[in-house]
Amino acid sequence: MNRRELLAVAAALGLVPGLARAQGADAATLARDAWLFALPWIEMATTRARVFKRGARPNRIYHRRKLSDHTDRSVTTPNNDTLYSLAWIDLTQGPVTLTIPASGQRYVSAAILNMFTDNDVVLGTRVNGGAGGDFTVVGPSQTATGDRVVRVLTPHAWILIRTLVDGPDDLAAARKVQSGFKVSGPKAERPPAYLERDADPAAYFATARALLAADPPRPEDAAFIQRSAGLLTDGPFDAAALAAGVAQARAVAKLASGRVAFVNGWSYPKPNLGYHGVDYGYRAIVALQGLGALPVAEAMYMKAAGDNNSGLFNGDGLYRLTLPAQLPLDGFWSLSMYEATADGQYFFTDNPIDRYAIGDRTPGLKRNADGTLDLWISRSDPGGERSVNWLPAPKAGPFSMTLRTYLPRADLLEGRFRFDPIVKV
Structure with missing residues (x-):
């Protein structure tokens, strides 16, 4: 990578809202920014596919009965504090019911992430105290009544549940609470397989277009998608510019951890962690380095x-x-x-x-x-x-x-x- 390209990578580390909305950007820059924009959908689909490959199905909950260790390689930066439970839900056939158990003083959280990785809601200790209940999860165009309706911004979503284990002797009790989390909903088919982030540029963007069609972004993203020169819709693109832009995007992703701002030896999360808005660069790096991160509250x-x-x-x-x-x-x-x-x-x-x-x-x-x-x-x-x-x-x-x-x-x-x-x- 030459000096000009390195400078472009450095600039892209502060990607949006500035660069991603810039008018008149060259083709390689558009490809770079579009690659990063689509990365959360790619990472979510990749993580979902790994779970389904092990026999999981949509609209069913799966409990991990042990704390994560060095053998777990499905999700980056896991914690060793909580038992994980998860469900990949498909709302295209109708609402899904999420049951949360009464947890008393034990910390629990049930984050529901849309397919571009924003936390649409986090239920549990902070929001509901130790009380449980049944919650109706609906898609973007569905209707439902009641005071426990949760709306997700994409037709597919990830429910990621954390149940605190208060030390080695508490594992059995934690599992009992964990078992109280339940998901029920219509039968749904497994989604098709999608390519991963290491796919060649043309195939990557073909995959991105399919994912965005299945789980559309927000209306606020329309301006950026329109400026993506067809990469995120269906237009043609120059192969050389595509390759150059994707190379820059991959360099951005690789170098991002070294460009973090540290305060007295620590980086602190941005206030919009988990609710990224148009901060596409930050959203992409979180998807790569901390998929499923909770909001700062x-x-x-x-x-x-x-x-x-x-x-x-x-x-x-x-x-x-x-x-x-x-x-x-x-x-x-x-x-x-x-x-x-x-x-x-x-x-x-x-x-x-x-x-x-x-x-x-x-x-x-x-x-x-x-x-x-x-x-x-x-x-x-x-x-x-x-x-x-x-x-x-x-x-x-x-x-x-x-x-x-x-x-x-x-x-x-x-x-x-x-x-x-x-x-x-």
């Missing part, structure tokens, strides 16, 4: 700056994170460890103590005399009293860490509270 995800503000750690030494005695949140917190893949995704890493995250429910953590907590991060056991507070890093290769805080309070949401950085000891 539900949870805040902070990524550590890593070595040299790259978002990745490469060192073989010892790192430390010090947390205050009290954090400004009403839920729970955890620090997760991920190995980084070449295409910009993150998964748990195998380790000798089967610890993929460390948090407020980790048994045996040792606090300092003033109540603060030192967490130790390294590839090998730091030894002594530090071992109980150890988060293992991969045996080799770059790694990333994400700090999750659930039900954050205003001080955290509004930036008055900031975490200390992870430091190399």
Whole structure:
């Protein structure tokens, strides 16, 4: 990639609303922006296909009965705090009913994401307290009555449910609550298979057009689609410009994690996480690096700056994170460890103590005399009293860490509270 192309990539990291709405953009720029615009549909379809390949069907719920570990590679940056349940729903045949159990003091959330990855609603502890109930989920043009009707902006959607596990001894009780989540609806056929993001440019956009036809974007997106020179509709396009633009788009996706703005060692989510509007660039990067992310009122995800503000750690030494005695949140917190893949995704890493995250429910953590907590991060056991507070890093290769805080309070949401950085000891 030459200097001009690199400059274009750098500019695209701040993609929209500026560039994506620019008049008179050249063909390669249009291809770049259109590739990123369509990426959420592609990633959702890819994730759905992986589930259906294992025998799942639409409008049925599937419960994962164990916490995610290093063997789970279907969704990037999973958590190790909650049991996941999921359903891919098809509303083209009629409404679907989502049953939420009474959960008491246990945190639960049921996020319903449309096919361009916005959270149309998040039900559960924050919204409904510990009460349960039946909710009617309807598509964009369907009608329903009652005070528990939830509207989704696309005919197909993803219900992603999280049930908190309060430590190893709580797994059986958590599973009992998890079993209370149910989905029922009309019988629907599995959708056709779609190509993935590594498809050649022409095939990628053919797939994108099919996905957008099945699950149309919002009216606010019409202006951008009109300027996509037929890529997102059905017009012809210059092959050379198409290839150049897609190469830039893939570079944007690969470099994005290194262009994050860090504050005192952490990146903080944008306020529109989970409700992206016309911020297509941010939406694309979230789809690639954190598909299914909750909105900030539900949870805040902070990524550590890593070595040299790259978002990745490469060192073989010892790192430390010090947390205050009290954090400004009403839920729970955890620090997760991920190995980084070449295409910009993150998964748990195998380790000798089967610890993929460390948090407020980790048994045996040792606090300092003033109540603060030192967490130790390294590839090998730091030894002594530090071992109980150890988060293992991969045996080799770059790694990333994400700090999750659930039900954050205003001080955290509004930036008055900031975490200390992870430091190399």
